[in-house]
Amino acid sequence: MRLSLFRSAKGVSENEISEATQRCPGLRALLPQKEGATLRVLDLGSARTANLEFFANYGGQLAVADFYSGLRPLRAASEGDDRKRKALVKLLNFDPETRFDLVLAWDLLNYLTPQEHQVLMTTLEPFLVPGTAILAFIWMQKEMPPGPSRYWVRDEETVAFEIQEGRARPCPRYLEQDLLKRMPSLTVESRYQLRNGMLEYVFSYRKSSRPAAAVSSEPVRYPLGPAPR
16 A cells, blocks of 8 residues: 555655644643643754744753664664664763653654664663653554654644655554563553554653662653553
């Protein structure tokens, strides 16, 4: 089945993109519910002014680290997992005391290998605290766009995204139990079936391999809705 969100055609420039929107029901529950709360956000996609402005309206602080772009040259050089970790640590060049309440993974997980899922969590873990939420979209159709889309938040329940046009690639259709096996520090707080063939997940970071003293502050917790049946 060909995805309706993008087209595959010869002669299309890799720089050409198409824009779409989708509901993001898990997002609203992750936003501050009380005045004066501060939400510390890490965006693993490309930098977007719209995201900075949106989270600023909610007392949020946004940091950006384009994980996939940082990973691609390492893949081309056939670097091992250890070297990938060391290189990606440089990408997350934050103060050692930095901790995030929310990580926007968008559709990144679909484009990582099972081994790279583990690399991702190892790289992120120093900046997470128990209760940190990770928002992710998982493709469940046979095909998906050739690379991660560029996302930005439109409102509390809607995100817009640009899809790089080109030849579709097979979708790994990662199963929930497999993702949790590779990233055992996560648990599922909610999941939603989206109309465009994705599952929207809100994962929660539940444990750390770091000593308790390394966690400098308590997470800012927000209510998460139950997973729909």
